[in-house]
Every structure is written in structure tokens, then in C-alpha cells.
Amino acid sequence: SQELEQSPQSLIVQEGKNLTINCTSSKTLYGLYWYKQKYGEGLIFLMMLQKGGEEKSHEKITAKLDEKKQQSSLHITASQPSHAGIYLCGEQGAQKLVFGQGTRLTINP
Amino acid sequence: SQTIHQWPATLVQPVGSPLSLECTVEGTSNPNLYWYRQAAGRGLQLLFYSVGIGQISSEVPQNLSASRPQDRQFILSSKKLLLSDSGFYLCAWSVIAGRPQHFGDGTRLSIL
Numbered sequence: 001s002q003e004l005e006q007s008p009q010s011l012i013v014q015e016g017k018n019l020t021i022n023c024t025s026s027k028t029l030y031g032l033y034w035y036k037q038k039y040g041e042g043l044i045f046l047m048m049l050q051k052g053g054e055e056k057s058h059e060k061i062t063a064k065l066d067e068k069k070q071q072s073s074l075h076i077t078a079s080q081p082s083h084a085g086i087y088l089c090g091e092q093g094a095q096k097l098v099f100g101q102g103t104r105l106t107i108n109p
Numbered sequence: 110s111q112t113i114h115q116w117p118a119t120l121v122q123p124v125g126s127p128l129s130l131e132c133t134v135e136g137t138s139n140p141n142l143y144w145y146r147q148a149a150g151r152g153l154q155l156l157f158y159s160v161g162i163g164q165i166s167s168e169v170p171q172n173l174s175a176s177r178p179q180d181r182q183f184i185l186s187s188k189k190l191l192l193s194d195s196g197f198y199l200c201a202w203s204v205i206a207g208r209p210q211h212f213g214d215g216t217r218l219s220i221l
Contacts, residue, residue, distance in 0.1 A: 031207060033209060033210075035212075040197070040215070040217065041214055041215060042115075042199055042212035042213050042214045042215050043153075043199070043201075043210075043212040044212075045209045045210070045211060048209055088152070088153065092206075092207055094206065095141070095158060095160070095166070095206045096143070096155050096158055096168070096206070097155070097210060098155075099152050099153040100152060101151070101152040102152055
């Protein structure tokens, strides 16, 4: 089965700084999802990418899918405390999503 | 708008006891339904999914079972809980496969 590798596993940044989280697959991605999870809570859907080179933005969060459709990046501009949490990428399979291990983001004041 | 409800929010159970977690979706018909488990320090693991009433697909053989007695109701059960069943259980729904899944708030299950 296809595996998604996220990097870094954890990230600590100072409030106001930019950051990038990566999600890499060994095979072509036919649908890539980004979710955010606060500790002890459910996942919140952020964005879905399907086309090579596609880029979507939601407030200060931008996600891109590379042309080969094997890597996606999530970029946060001018990070805020509300951005803290676990970010997960997920790949669309026939009937289900397969998730990466997640990236834990901490924002320091 | 669609909403998903999952309960209880937290549960502490002794080893060997039964389990029943419930998930309901409102505002949509015939959704795809999913049960995931998130163990400490690990990613989300899909346990079961359902594309219709009475239709359950199991992803991982284990001590758990799932049922869908009604269109928008999904239940996760166990006859005898094991220590390894501890974790954070999440229910999710989607309109169809290939569309975003939307998650409930989760149930934190601790086995003593």
C-alpha cells in the first residue's frame, strides 16, 4: 500500500515566522488532502489537491501539489498561536484515505 | 448543513468489558462512514468503513466490530476489550469516496 512520509515530524517556530511542512509519496497521488488536528479533537479539513501544479490557499495557509503529483507542501505565512496543532496529509485510495504520521506544530510567542 | 456527532467524548473501561461507541450524521443521506483509531504517537489507522446500511468493510482484523443499523448511524463495538484497544477513536463521513471526509470530535478510550 502507498505510504505517505511527512517532514518534519515536529516543528517549533516563533510567532510571526513562516514555515513549511512536506508530504511525500513514492507513487503518484491521485488526491491529496490536508487536515489539521488540535490535541484531543477531531480533524478539520483544510484543502484537497488533485492536479499536478495545483495550489490552494485558505487564509494564511497555502498548499501545493508538485507537477509529478508525488509531493505536497503546506506553507503557513506569519504564523499565529491558532495555527498550532497536528497537520496530517492524506492520500485518496479507492474507498479510503491513507494518512501520513502527522507534523506537530508548536508556535512560541 | 451537515453535522457529525460522536459519543461519549471520553471513556474508561476495564479489560474484558464490552464497548459501544456511537456516531451519527445529520443533514445528508447515504453517506460513506468511517471509523479510525489514533494510538499515542501513531498516525490514523482506518478500522472500518461503510458505503451503505448493513455494508461494513474491515481494514484490520482485530478485537473490534462495526455495524450500521441505520443510514446515518455507525457503531463501533467490542465484546471484550484489550489493553491494546486504548486510543483515540474518530468517526468520519463523506458524500462519496474521493470527496473530503469530515470528522467527529473523537472518543478517548482508556483501558485499565
